Amino acid sequence: MPAALSLPRRRRTASLASALALAAGLALAIPTAPAYAFAAPESFAELAEKISPAVVNITTSSMVSGPASGGPMVPEGSPFEDFFEQFQAPNGEPQRSEALGSGFVISEDGYIVTNNHVIEGADEILIEFFGGEKLPATLIGTDPKTDIALLKVEAEKPLAFVTFGNSDLARVGDWVVAMGNPLGQGFSVSAGIVSARNRELTGTYDDYLQTDAAINRGNSGGPLFNMDGQVVGVNTAILSPNGGSIGIGFSMASNVVTKVVDQLKEFGETRRGWLGVRIQDVTPDIAESMGLSEAKGALVTDVPDGPSKDAGIVAGDVITTFNGQSVGDAGDLTRRVGDAPIGEAVPVVVLRDGKSETLQVTLGRREEAEAQPRPVSGQPSEEKRSLELLGLTLQPLNDQLRRQLGLQAGDSGLVVGKVDPASEAFVKGLREGDVITEAGQQKVARLKDLEDRVEEARAAGRKSLLLLIRRDGDPRFVALSIAK
Incomplete structure (x- = not known):
């Protein structure tokens, strides 16, 4: 059975949950170190004694429909399976459910950090301190994107707390x-x-x-x-x-x-910077198709109305530096933009047509922008015939296809009708209904446009051609081999 990624999550309790511990074995892991490594600490006792007072247990309570989820994990067929069923509410009736998690105090006046999924949906949050004291907590704010939540308790005396390291x-x-x-x-x-x-x-x-x-x-x-x-x-x-x-x-x-x-x-909420572009990683084949020396940076796939469009960034630009810091990939850029100040102009270096250009972009706020719809852009299309090329059967967009694909009246491009299962295009994820809007970083509305781009790339000695693909409005670049 393959491993699965899961949240260790808040632990649901049962009246006799301690019985579960009887079914678990204990294993001793003795770390061994090479001769050149520092010796392992003789004991962690002093460290544990120092930090324990700032670590807390968190109990949440909420009303749920049906049996509490996330209860004791009992293997199917185990003798404990029937044992725990008697504690579940019958007929899916609403019941009060408790869940357990952990957290830690970060200030003497009672701010506590935990996971968002620990307290999500809770009616009541109770904090238990190392010494046994219990206090109710107020939710200050959450960030589901990083699964972080901030709580606050009111204590009669300053609380033991820990600090963040680098x-x-x-x-x-x-x-x-x-x-x-x-x-x-x-x-x-x-x-x-x-x-x-x-x-x-x-x-x-x-x-x-x-x-x-x-x-x-x-x-x-x-x-x-x-x-x-x-x-x-x-x-x-x-x-x-x-x-x-x-x-x-x-x-x-x-x-x-x-x-x-x-x-x-x-x-009480997050306020992240927003650049206003859709981006993807620069893969080695994309780098080759664009004539780049290395597969690095963030490739712009779409520029809706917003900060980047106002600053002159266009689809096909490769962002190599943001606010003075080198950009390794799309995720790297996303994190840097999120940490940047809202409303301030920052320098963004892009590669365009083999040349480097610096643009000043005034960042917006991501939380506000995410709620706004992003229309698919395009230009008028013409002709109606099919073409088989690069393992794809293609035809230009027309009004009927636009309606079928949920596109707007002005959208243009070439619709993928079929994909050869043995082709590179199929391996790289192209499917029926995808729309090719650019080839070689130029708009394509006619079948001849794509044929011309292929011939131009071959004449330039390129081994692959960069295509901009849209699916359900989401753009991404794909580089396909054009070798004869």
Whole structure:
């Protein structure tokens, strides 16, 4: 059974959840190090004693329809399966459900960081401190894109808290310590190393540290500490075939979290910069088709009305530098733009027709722009006949095809009618109904336009031709071989 990526999530409780622990075996992992590595700490006890008072357990309560989801994980056919069924509400009747997670205090006046999925949909949030004290919490704000939430409690005295460290300084192989409330068992410490950096899972702003420190359900929202007792990550997800820890856990890097927390604290929401372009990575074949020396930067696929269009950026530009920082790929640019100040002009360097050009772009706010529809642009089309080329059967857009594809009256391009399953086009994801709007970074409305672009690329010694494909309004570039 293949491994699946899952959130360690808040742990749903059952009246006799402790019985589940009887079914779990214990394994001892003894890390070994090469001779040239620093020796492992003799003990993590002093560090654990120092940071424990700032780590909290979080219990949320909400009304749900039907049996509580995320309950004890019992293998199918297990003798515990029937045992736990008696605690589920019958007939899908609404019931109050409790869930457990983790978090940590970041200020003496009671601000607490956790995962958004720990408190999402909760009616009540209760914080339990290391010493056993319990306080209700107020939700300050959330950011689903990074799965971060900020809470606040009102305490009679200053609270113990921890500080964020610089996650960019965390090296692969460095020791780290995870704390939280795994499987509802209460405060727990596990140790491991940073296994990898800059992991991306599914989010736009993902920048995870991977660790082999044990992370299980209930650890969600808990801190990942370096050996100085600083938080370098927020434990968020695990990769596992069975929902339990197999030593592949992911913690959102603290340098991402701190920016989100600062905005949630100040505004109660995030305020990210918006460049106003659709982009994709520059692959080696795309780089070759454009005559680029290396596959680097972010390729602009579409420029709707907004900051970039106003500044003169066009589809086909490759953004190589943003605000003085080199752009490695599309994700790199997205994160840099998100961190940039709204309403300020920033220099953006693009490659266009083999030349570098610097444009000044005044950034908008992403949260406001995301709610606006983005129409598909184009030009009038003509003629109606088909063409077989590059493994594709094509014909120009007409009014009937526009209606079928949900396009606008002025949209133009070549519609893919069939794709040869043995062709490179099929392997690279082209399918029936896709619309080719550009070839060689020039508009195509007629079949002859595409034929001309192919011949021009061959005459220039190119091995491939860059096509701009639209599907359901979303653009992307694909480079197809044009060798005879």
